[in-house]
Amino acid sequence: MAKHARRDRRFRLTLAAAAAVAASLPIAAVAATSGSSDSATQARPYIVGGQEASIQDYPYAVYLTDSKGNQFCGGTLVSSSAVVTAAHCATAMSESNLRVVAGRQDENGSGGVVTKVTDVWTEPGYSDPGKGDDVAVLSLDRQVSYRPVSLPDSSDQSLYREGTNATVVGWGRTADGGARSEVLRKATVPVVSDASCSQSYSNYDAKSMVCAGYPQGGTDACQGDSGGPLLVGDTLIGIVSWGDGCAQAGKPGVYARVSTYANDIKAQSQKRSLLW
Structure with a gap:
């Protein structure tokens, strides 16, 4: 139970x-x-420990x-x-x-x-x-005029090196179980090594997932941020996926590892663009 x-x-x-x-x-x-x-059972809340962000920057x-x-x-x-x-x-x-x-x-x-x-x-x-x-x-159902994100090369793992500073943005909760943010927020979180994340989560899969967060916690994505971006510069390296609570010590956020799926994402987005 x-x-x-x-x-x-x-x-x-x-x-x-x-x-x-x-x-x-x-x-x-x-x-x-x-x-x-x-x-x-594995979706989560908003940006914890971050600050308001401008949509013009993202x-x-x-x-x-x-x-x-x-x-x-x-x-x-x-x-x-x-x-x-x-x-x-x-x-x-x-x-x-x-x-x-x-x-x-x-x-x-x-x-x-x-x-x-x-x-x-x-x-x-x-x-x-x-x-x-x-x-x-x-x-x-229509084209929009906003700049799309860059996707990583499927073979390039340099963006996933331990300690690389990444940015997570979203409209999710600002505390575990707290109120939801109504404005875009951002936070910086370092990429966590696969070995360390495996110690935090027994079901961690290094091919399909990547972790980011501080050992002491305090900064994280949260409920309502699911599906949002984890970025290095303007390159999408992760998609907010799951974790144990929000911003807890020893429990970094878990993201879908975009490099593994970059070719599929590109193929699907190109199919849709060809319809226009």
Whole structure:
């Protein structure tokens, strides 16, 4: 029982938002918000220990909502008409109910654009964030004018060296179990070695995941940041996926390792761009 309760804290989907949109979620996702589904037990909250960020500095950062405007995850533009996010975010509700908000720093503002989603692709091996492959590409119903992020070369692991400073951005919670931020925030977290992350999480998979955070905790992604970017400069190296709580000592955030999926992400985004 205690082990299951611990797993329930890992997802970085905004649980409060998920509860608010529960009526529109598919059965599996509704079960996930109550902790009864393994496939949703690893999503997590907002940026902890960070500061407000400008959307002009991160024009590729977007957030996901349901059709009523309830934010629950983040994402990153990889082309003018495609967004990469976590698979557990993309499958949280029906495609017809998904919306992507681009170019808006403050959720209470009216800037930017709101697009519908016309297609959802998830990495074929995905079943649960804790098992890896937590990657999805969303096709937008229109082109947007914001600059997309850069993707790493699939063979280049230099961005994943231990101690490399990376930036995580999102609209998630600012404390574990706390209130959700309504403005874009950012935080700097160092990349953690695979050996160290394996000591923190027995199910860590170095091929599909990467960890980032401080040994003492204090700075991390959190609920509502799921699907958002982990960046080195303007290069996307990770997608917020899961972890044990938020900003806890010895429990770094776990991200999907983008270099492993770069070719798939490029192929899917190019397919969508060719439709225009």
